[in-house]
Amino acid sequence: MDTLEKITKKLRENGYRITKQRQYILEAFIQQQENILTAQQIYEKVLKKNSRVNFSTVYRNIEILEETEIIHKIPTEKGYGCYKLNEEEQHHHHFICKDCGKTEVIDFCPLKQMEEKFKEKEFFPTEHSFEIFGYCNKCKKKR
Structure with missing residues (x-):
C-alpha cells in the first residue's frame, strides 16, 4: 500500500x-x-x-x-x-535545514538523558519539542 x-x-x-x-x-x-x-x-x-x-x-x-x-x-x-x-509511528525529533527546509529524523530523544534531573527536581514533563536548526551539507556548501 x-x-x-x-x-x-x-x-x-x-x-x-x-x-x-x-x-x-x-x-x-x-x-x-x-x-x-x-x-x-x-x-x-x-x-x-x-x-x-x-x-x-x-x-x-x-x-x-x-x-x-x-x-x-x-x-x-x-x-x-x-x-x-508524519513518517514515524513513534515520538521523534528533527534536524531541519534553514535554507531548503530538508528534514532528517533524529533517532533518539535527548530528553531521556534528563530523567534523573526530573526526578531530582520533582518535575514531571507532559510534552516537549526538540528540533535542531542549521544547514544541510548542500546548503552549507552554497554559503
Whole structure:
C-alpha cells in the first residue's frame, strides 16, 4: 500500500471524506516528504491544481491532518509552525535545514538523558519539542 492509500485509509477511519482539496494537500506533502512546509507553501501548491481553493479551506484541512496525526507541526525559530508528513509511528525529533527546509529524523530523544534531573527536581514533563536548526551539507556548501 502506498503512502497516499495509507493516509486516505486513516482519514476514512477517522470519519473524513477524501475531497479533491484534501487530496491535493496530501499530494503536496507526499511530493515534499523530506521538507517542512508552511501553510502558505501548501496553499500555493494546491492553488496550482485548483485556482478556486481558498487559504482557510487549506488551513482547516491542515488542522484535520494534524489532529489525525497524519502530519505534525514543527515550531520554527521564526515563530510560526511548519508541517511535515508524519513518517514515524513513534515520538521523534528533527534536524531541519534553514535554507531548503530538508528534514532528517533524529533517532533518539535527548530528553531521556534528563530523567534523573526530573526526578531530582520533582518535575514531571507532559510534552516537549526538540528540533535542531542549521544547514544541510548542500546548503552549507552554497554559503
